[in-house]
Amino acid sequence: AQKVTQAQTEISVVEKEDVTLDCVYETRDTTYYLFWYKQPPSGELVFLIRRNSFDEQNEISGRYSWNFQKSTSSFNFTITASQVVDSAVYFCALSERISNFGNEKLTFGTGTRLTIIP
Amino acid sequence: DAGVTQSPTHLIKTRGQQVTLRCSPKSGHDTVSWYQQALGQGPQFIFQYYEEEERQRGNFPDRFSGHQFPNYSSELNVNALLLGDSALYLCASSLGQTIANYGYTFGSGTRLTVV
Numbered sequence: 001a002q003k004v005t006q007a008q009t010e011i012s013v014v015e016k017e018d019v020t021l022d023c024v025y026e027t028r029d030t031t032y033y034l035f036w037y038k039q040p041p042s043g044e045l046v047f048l049i050r051r052n053s054f055d056e057q058n059e060i061s062g063r064y065s066w067n068f069q070k071s072t073s074s075f076n077f078t079i080t081a082s083q084v085v086d087s088a089v090y091f092c093a094l095s096e097r098i099s100n101f102g103n104e105k106l107t108f109g110t111g112t113r114l115t116i117i118p
Numbered sequence: 119d120a121g122v123t124q125s126p127t128h129l130i131k132t133r134g135q136q137v138t139l140r141c142s143p144k145s146g147h148d149t150v151s152w153y154q155q156a157l158g159q160g161p162q163f164i165f166q167y168y169e170e171e172e173r174q175r176g177n178f179p180d181r182f183s184g185h186q187f188p189n190y191s192s193e194l195n196v197n198a199l200l201l202g203d204s205a206l207y208l209c210a211s212s213l214g215q216t217i218a219n220y221g222y223t224f225g226s227g228t229r230l231t232v233v
Contacts, residue, residue: 004160043229044227045161099174103166103216105163105176106222108162109160
């Protein structure tokens with residue numbers, strides 16, 4: 001079965017520090033997608049990134065960067081120069097095909113609560 | 119362009135009652151999936167609706183049912199509520215059943231408390 005593990009339950013860092021959120025996944029699929037979502041207190045899951053299993057290039061978007069390592073089944077997320085607005089719960093998720101007709105769902109990790117201390 | 123709209127935002131129900139949650143998908147999206155997020159946990163897949171039919175279901179009992187209307191909006195119904203049904207219920211819309219290509223858009227959820 002698919003599984004996503006986010007071993008860090010809570011992380012607190014002082015503003016402007018860098019922080020890395022870990023994500024390890026298990027899947028039998030050869031093609032899959034990995035996602036990161038941000039969940040602020042409002043509850044809405046905000047999409048951050050999607051990565052295809054065939055694309056192992058690291059990606060940078062502003063202060064955010066992602067390190068995908070297929071060999072270790074990891075998809076880690078780094079925030080550089082953290083800001084108070086980055087405080088939220090962050091979820092890593094893995095797509096899973098659930099039928100032969102193309103239906104898919106996401107399997108989420110348990111999330112990492114990130115607190116940025118001013 | 120409106121995103122996903124869910125109603126109500128908060129709800130308190132008594133054990134044994136029934137509840138209906140509503141979702142309007144993002145404009146242009148035709149598929150609605152529902153997720154349950156218990157406190158401190160990641161969202162868990164309940165089911166997916168496409169072309170007004172339930173296409174796939176996660177590991178949830180038959181007390182959980184749904185419906186999709188011709189305008190793609192959806193309802194989630196839960197019968198015989200249990201205390202353990204207390205959670206944030208998230209609606210996610212997508213274009214087609216294959217989320218990997220275009221991803222989900224999530225609503226802000228309905229916070230259900232069963233007392």
